[in-house]
Amino acid sequence: MKLEISGLRFSYSDREVLDHLDFQVAEGEFVSILGASGCGKSTILKLLTGVLTPENGRISVDGKEIRGMTEHFAYMPQNDLLFPWKTILDNVCLYGRIHGNLESARKEAMENMAAFGLAGYENAYPSALSGGMRQRAAFLRTALCKSEILLLDEPFGALDVITRGEMQDWLLSMREKMNRTVVLVTHDMDEAIYLSDRILILGGRPSNVVCELRPEVPPQGRSRDWLYGQGELRKQIHREIMKDGGGAGGSACPPERKAHGTDL
Ligand SMILES: Nc1ncnc2c1ncn2[C@@H]1O[C@H](COP(=O)(O)OP(=O)(O)OP(=O)(O)O)[C@@H](O)[C@H]1O
Ligand SMILES: [Mg+2]
Secondary structure: OOEEEEEEEEEEOOEEEEEEEEEEEOOOOEEEEEOOOOOOHHHHHHHHHOOOOOOEEEEEEOOEEOOOOOOOEEEEOOOOOOOOOOOHHHHHOHHHHHOOOHHHHHHHHHHHHOOOOOOOOOOOOHHHOOHHHHHHHHHHHHHHOOOOEEEEEOOOOOOOHHHHHHHHHHHHHHHHHHOOEEEEEOOEHHHHHHHOOEEEEEEOOOEEEEEEEOOOOOOOOOOHHHHHOOHHHHHHHHHHHHOOOOOOOHHHOOHHHOOOOOEO
16 A cells, blocks of 8 residues: 555644544555535644644555655645745746756756746746735746655645646546556545545544545546536535535634535
8 A cells, every 4th residue: 555544633722623634645646635614634644744733643555654754645625825035937847856856856847837827927926926826836846856656735726717627637638548546635526526536524523524525537547527416426425515504614614715616
């Protein structure tokens, strides 16, 4: 198993966020995590990357327990975190610089700038870009990192619906070509259905995985037409998330941020 999480427990001072959290991700698998705002999705990714330390439980990669920060993960945090003093190209090539393959990183970055709507902005600074452009640059930086497991925290949340669709298509084609293991946190049910092998739903207080769903992909593969026909799965996801009043955010979560509609 590529990634195994067992019995994970974490609290922020007096607020228990996660307990008895167990899930596994196979090599090359794409798993999405859905759940109401405040239920602990970003916290899970921060525990994986070592930004936070679990109180209890175990995280393993390829069967070996890991602790603290490791080289296994390429992480795109929920806020874009581009360095304001570096150009877009330098930001996108950050991991290439760290891993000593800057030249090939620059080449790969330049090849992808147009697909990410960033052509002509290579030498601009983040402050000159829109929020959506910054998010695409942060996504490109993460996607170009060669670590085995991609951790994406709402990577397309700030994008308009058309660009979001284009980025999802790009991610889908990349996963088909590159066989990367991906854990995606999202509020967008369609995004989860379109891209995932498995969808994990978080719920309870503190949160754990309350439900696991697997989209049935036809032999000819995923397409937007196939996605539009997934009404039943969408309903099921919505029901699961709403079961305990919109998820683990519960009283800890401001009412205006609770799940509603289709974009949870
Ligand atoms: N640094 C912190 N200190 C104290 N509490 C925190 C901190 N960060 C997050 N929390 C709380 O922990 C809970 C889980 O937060 P987390 O950011 O993991 O939620 P989330 O599921 O990612 O939410 P969203 O969908 O809104 O991004 C929330 O109740 C939040 O208020
Ligand atoms: Mg979050």
